[in-house]
Amino acid sequence: MSISPSYSLSPLPFSFPFPPPQNPNPRIITPLSSQTPTLTLDPDNKIVERGVEFSAGDSFFRSESATGRDLAVLSAALHRRSTGRLRVLDAMCGCGVRSLRYLRQADADFVWANDANEDYRGTILSNLSGIPRVSEGGERRWVVTHSDANRVLVESYLHRDFFDLVDVDSFGSDSMFLRSAVAALKIGGLLYVTSTDGYSSGGHRPQHSLASYGAYVKPMPFSNEVGLRMLIGGVLREAVALGFFVSPLFSYYSYHGPVFRVMLRVSRGKLPENSHYCFISYCNRCGHSQAFSWGQLGQISCPCSNGEVSRSLVVSGPLWTGPLHDGYYVTEMLKLAEEWGWTSAGNKDVDLEKLLNQMIDESDPELPFGYIKLDEVASRAKVNSPPLKAMISTLHEEGYAASRSHITPNAIKTNCPMAVCIQIAMRLQKC
Numbered sequence: 460m461s462i463s464p465s466y467s468l469s470p471l472p473f474s475f476p477f478p479p480p481q482n483p484n485p486r487i488i489t490p491l492s493s494q495t496p497t498l499t500l501d502p503d504n505k506i507v508e509r510g511v512e513f514s515a516g517d518s519f520f521r522s523e524s525a526t527g528r529d530l531a532v533l534s535a536a537l538h539r540r541s542t543g544r545l546r547v548l549d550a551m552c553g554c555g556v557r558s559l560r561y562l563r564q565a566d567a568d569f570v571w572a573n574d575a576n577e578d579y580r581g582t583i584l585s586n587l588s589g590i591p592r593v594s595e596g597g598e599r600r601w602v603v604t605h606s607d608a609n610r611v612l613v614e615s616y617l618h619r620d621f622f623d624l625v626d627v628d629s630f631g632s633d634s635m636f637l638r639s640a641v642a643a644l645k646i647g648g649l650l651y652v653t654s655t656d657g658y659s660s661g662g663h664r665p666q667h668s669l670a671s672y673g674a675y676v677k678p679m680p681f682s683n684e685v686g687l688r689m690l691i692g693g694v695l696r697e698a699v700a701l702g703f704f705v706s707p708l709f710s711y712y713s714y715h716g717p718v719f720r721v722m723l724r725v726s727r728g729k730l731p732e733n734s735h736y737c738f739i740s741y742c743n744r745c746g747h748s749q750a751f752s753w754g755q756l757g758q759i760s761c762p763c764s765n766g767e768v769s770r771s772l773v774v775s776g777p778l779w780t781g782p783l784h785d786g787y788y789v790t791e792m793l794k795l796a797e798e799w800g801w802t803s804a805g806n807k808d809v810d811l812e813k814l815l816n817q818m819i820d821e822s823d824p825e826l827p828f829g830y831i832k833l834d835e836v837a838s839r840a841k842v843n844s845p846p847l848k849a850m851i852s853t854l855h856e857e858g859y860a861a862s863r864s865h866i867t868p869n870a871i872k873t874n875c876p877m878a879v880c881i882q883i884a885m886r887l888q889k890c
């Protein structure tokens with residue numbers, strides 16, 4: 460066991476490409492009252508999530524994030540089953556609910572629960588107290604620390620103390636830890652990251668998304684999918700710098716927040732020439748969307764402009780343009796959720812079975828980035844919005860790939876151009 464209770468968190472004795480630790484993320488010291496909305500609970504109030512009891516104490520805790528935690532635990536358990544080992548670093552653990560669930564439900568061999576806020580210590584320890592600190596074989600099962608996430612991640616990397624799953628549940632578009640999180644993972648390990656920056660994904664501060672994720676993002680009608688793609692692209696950029704490649708296993712948007720969550724698998728590799736790390740465009744005049752590789756940068760124009768430079772074209776990128784999920788992997792998650800009875804007894808407002816099935820449909824490699832809102836099709840066609848089911852089955856009949864989007868209820872993902880969608884909508888509405 461490489462971690463002991465006296466694990467050193469001394470100043471970093473090395474040169475590593477991160478801002479110096481004497482300027483920690485101000486969110487650590489921001490009073491909770493001025494952070495993103497918090498569900499305040501009586502310190503003794505017990506919460507039960509998927510049968511696991513814990514207390515949130517005075518920590519930042521959102522019951523709405525339960526689905527994000529369900530998805531993480533399913534992934535962790537699959538990893539444990541397929542590799543026979545699961546060491547987790549929960550770098551921003553809050554009250555420690557994820558750490559607890561990784562231990563109890565995913566049968567983690569070891570969990571490191573870290574949160575910069577030392578005031579949460581009592582709550583975290585109390586939540587984990589039901590799990591013996593040491594296994595029958597004499598191995599440490601969990602440890603609690605209060606350090607900056609980056610420091611924990613970098614020190615793990617430097618100690619060659621690699622993890623199977625690194626979970627960084629951060630606020631806003633904090634991306635400082637992305638490279639260190641990748642570095643702290645075993646090859647084949649899982650990285651679970653979060654962004655809650657809806658302004659950046661909405662294209663309202665492109666300089667900010669450029670700084671955080673390396674993507675210049677402009678307003679587009681499918682901005683909530685762009686948020687996921689911006690986050691994946693940001694991780695990819697950092698991973699590639701270390702000689703690794705990442706691919707998304709699942710991507711989850713939740714309107715509470717909003718919150719963008721992505722689980723990625725890290726493998727050794729380079730960015731291929733024809734990678735899904737590209738630019739995307741949306742034409743405000745005709746509604747057509749396209750992806751452009753780096754090699755096509757000088758030739759961006761919409762078919763509606765007959766090859767001329769078009770002022771109606773909005774371009775964002777670079778970001779991830781490949782599938783949002785691995786369909787085979789999400790199918791395994793669904794099977795496990797069924798085995799555990801999580802598909803019948805749902806969270807308050809999210810049906811896990813429906814969500815996972817939508818993700819499986821969305822992972823069709825024929826589907827491009829983005830989604831088309833049926834209201835936009837209707838408005839361009841000057842008809843009432845066509846029924847979603849009828850629209851999808853007509854698209855399938857005509858040979859196009861089409862699915863719902865887990866992000867927006869009245870929208871479709873399809874490789875059918877907007878102009879053809881408009882014609883189909885007109886036909887369906889008998890115009």
Ligand SMILES: C[S@@+](CC[C@H](N)C(=O)[O-])C[C@H]1O[C@@H](n2cnc3c(N)ncnc32)[C@H](O)[C@@H]1O
Nearest residue numbers: 484486487519551552553574575576607608628
């Ligand atoms: C969104 S909350 C975590 C919630 C928790 N993962 C859950 O599922 O309930 C983010 C946590 O990160 C902590 N935090 C913020 N900046 C940090 C940093 N740089 N290093 C470590 N922890 C940090 C905050 O104290 C807060 O508890």
Ligand SMILES: [Zn+2]
Nearest residue numbers: 742745761763
């Ligand atoms: Zn156009």
